[in-house]
Amino acid sequence: MNANRPGLRELKKRRTRTAISEAAIELFLDHGFNQVSVARVAEAAEVSKRTLFAYFPAKEDLVVHRLADHETELARVVRARPSGTDPLTAVRDNFLRGLRERDPFTGLNDHPQTLRLLRMILDAPQLVARMERFKAGAERALTEALRDTADAPELTARLAAVQIVAVHWALADDNARRLAHGESADARREGAAADAEHAFALLENGLRTIGSTGQGHRSTTR
Template sequence: MGVVDDKPGLRERKKQRTRAAISEAAITLFLEHGFKQVSVAQVAEAAEVSKRTLFAYFPAKEDLVVHRLADHETEIARVVRARRPGTAPLTAVRENFLRGLRERDPFTGLSDHPEVRRLLRMILDAPSLVARMERFKTGAERALAEALRETAETPELTARLAAVQIVAVHWALAQDNAERLAYGEPADERYAGAVADAEHAFALLENGLRHLTPQR
């Protein structure tokens, strides 16, 4: 019985290794030669898999890059779900963003680690990657709306509209930081301005989004 139980785990680990190998090969080639200049066939060859196998894991070339950011798609929703009792959803998101700035979390755009900076520059310079990130943004909105409905008893329309605004502000702040750092500004120099921008942005949100729960 134990042998049978182990098989799915082994298969899953093999899939994870294959996925990671393809992703690593792709990012290495893209950073070295440019996203547009590298073909899917070259990525498959470097990862020692067939094109068919590659597309089974990554349906589009852009997914090879966006995959690196996949964990962040539902991060705002996770923050709302994990917030302390009595903490408003927007407060939790604000505190998490400010903490991310302090810790130089790439999700805030304020990481000047060389590889992160190169990856951000590559994304910003490729229209197809920027467009693919819009789908990522839509997924974040859906996840956050669901979290607001389930944890704050927020009506569906209110949750959807609030999620669109919160994600848009979060996105704009991170993108502003990323663009500055991608082209040379040090994170330490940008930090004070990034905090001021974030405080301003969340204050604007709070002014219109103070009530995410039904009025009693």
């Protein structure tokens, strides 16, 4: 029985975290991010402000929590790529698959709740700024994945990660903004796929050797 207690505590923590986040999102969507106080969220979630801040150190984290799994998605794709597949191809194929499956990470998802969340983020400068930190986290995780799996030197891995994340981010942002302004995901899909193919082709010449031979410029930066 004692061996099970840590698992039960962790389960309770996850449930509390989810309950707080769901209460916050509901309030933010109904009233606006800037119009809802942390105290009001805590009251709706039936927790103290102290408990809320223990799970979410900043108000913006209540929203970004919904996207947390995506922060390291590109890194996971690179680490899990099939043998013989270079990192850029793996990321491109994952993005194109995401478009077909309407993955919110590609920006091509027009589910009403997703669109409401997107519009809320775009309308709140604090959330837009917080997403930039999210982007930086994605770059760090991808840098590590390229360094560890593609035998890329630190500087090479970091520069490649910045480029890949920037392209992925720009494509997803363009899709999301189009949908936020009324275009449907079905109408956008063909154009989104063409834009993705074009964007990754622009990267290909500079990054095609990353992970394909295990060789590259060796910087003294570590």
